[in-house]
Amino acid sequence: METPKRKFNCKDVELLTVCSQIVALAQANLTDIVLKRTTWADPFFPNLKTRIDGAFTTYLGADNAKEMREKTQILKDIMEPAKAGLSTFKINVSADFSDNKPRLNEILTTLGFNAHWKNVKKNDQEALVELLFAFKQNMTPDLKNEITAGGTNGALIASTASYADDLKNANIDQEFAKSMRPQTSAEAVNEFNAIYTEITKVCKICQNMYKDDPVLNKSFSFSAVKRKLSGEAAPENVNAAPPKAA
Numbered sequence: 335m336e337t338p339k340r341k342f343n344c345k346d347v348e349l350l351t352v353c354s355q356i357v358a359l360a361q362a363n364l365t366d367i368v369l370k371r372t373t374w375a376d377p378f379f380p381n382l383k384t385r386i387d388g389a390f391t392t393y394l395g396a397d398n399a400k401e402m403r404e405k406t407q408i409l410k411d412i413m414e415p416a417k418a419g420l421s422t423f424k425i426n427v428s429a430d431f432s433d434n435k436p437r438l439n440e441i442l443t444t445l446g447f448n449a450h451w452k453n454v455k456k457n458d459q460e461a462l463v464e465l466l467f468a469f470k471q472n473m474t475p476d477l478k479n480e481i482t483a484g485g486t487n488g489a490l491i492a493s494t495a496s497y498a499d500d501l502k503n504a505n506i507d508q509e510f511a512k513s514m515r516p517q518t519s520a521e522a523v524n525e526f527n528a529i530y531t532e533i534t535k536v537c538k539i540c541q542n543m544y545k546d547d548p549v550l551n552k553s554f555s556f557s558a559v560k561r562k563l564s565g566e567a568a569p570e571n572v573n574a575a576p577p578k579a580a
Contacts, residue, residue, distance in 0.1 A: 337520045341527045344560050349526055350390050351403060352559045353533045357383045359553055360536060370543055386529060393522035406563070409504040413462060416501055417454060419494035420465065423486065424451065430484035444477070445469045459505055466498035530556075 342349050360367060361379050368375045424447055431438035442448050446468025453461035473495060482488045537554045544550035552558050 338523050338527065340523055342530045344564075346522075346526055347390075347394055347403075348560060348563060349530060350386055350394070352556060352563060353386050353529055354383065355559055355563075356533055356536060356554065356556065357386065359550075360540065363540075363550070367540065367543065371539065382529075382532060389522075389525050389529060393519075393525065405504070409459070409501070412497060412501050412504050413457070413459070416462060416466060416494070416497035419490060419497065420447075420451070420454065420469070423469075423490055423494055426486040426490070427481060427484070430481070430486060441477070441481070444472050446472070459501075463498070463502055463505060466495070466501055470495040470498040 340346075344352070357379050360374075361383075364374075364376075364379065424442070427441060428438060431441065439448070442451075446465040450461040450465035450468070454465055473491060478488065478491055481491065534556055537556050540554040541551050544554065
């Protein structure tokens with residue numbers, strides 16, 4: 335049997351993870367939702383959650399899906415403090431060398447900020463790895479002494495540099511977990527498509543319900559939740575429908 339085309343533009347495990355998050359959000363706001371759509375009273379969302387969990391177990395393998403989520407969370411747990419350390423460092427150095435702009439620019443270039451910081455702020459994992467390694471490798475003892483003499487804390491430099499290897503290893507682990515996903519059958523893709531169709535219906539209706547609440551409106555956007563999960567930068571239109579997968 336020929337495998338049907340996927341209706342969604344993301345990996346299967348991402349689809350099911352995003353759908354689980356949206357169902358959880360709907361259950362958290364069930365009282366308001368049911369006032370406007372009585373057919374979604376229990377057990378509608380619990381049944382949908384059971385269906386999603388069943389797809390995880392049947393078509394992806396519970397352990398594989400769990401490992402993927404765990405590796406992704408480990409990566410995020412490293413990215414956030416690493417970005418915070420880099421941001422604090424940049425703010426301090428920029429203030430300390432504000433009266434010597436050419437030297438400041440040279441330091442930021444040497445340590446990788448000028449090449450990668452813009453993309454790091456967009457949650458680009460690869461850019462963050464490259465910046466951290468440039469920071470670690472190019473932070474010579476002389477440069478460190480110059481920067482600390484200007485006022486920046488040496489402990490901040492050391493702790494920020496320490497994230498380079500941790501993030502590289504976590505990134506490799508996440509990519510390996512992605513590569514271990516089993517091939518899926520036509521039956522699996524049909525089920526994924528059916529779940530995606532149901533969830534996009536929930537998203538469309540709930541976004542309309544919460545059109546005056548920007549936070550909840552965005553939280554019921556499939557593409558926005560997927561971007562948050564994968565660390566992608568948001569485009570101008572966060573509610574744009576995702577293109578179809580190849």
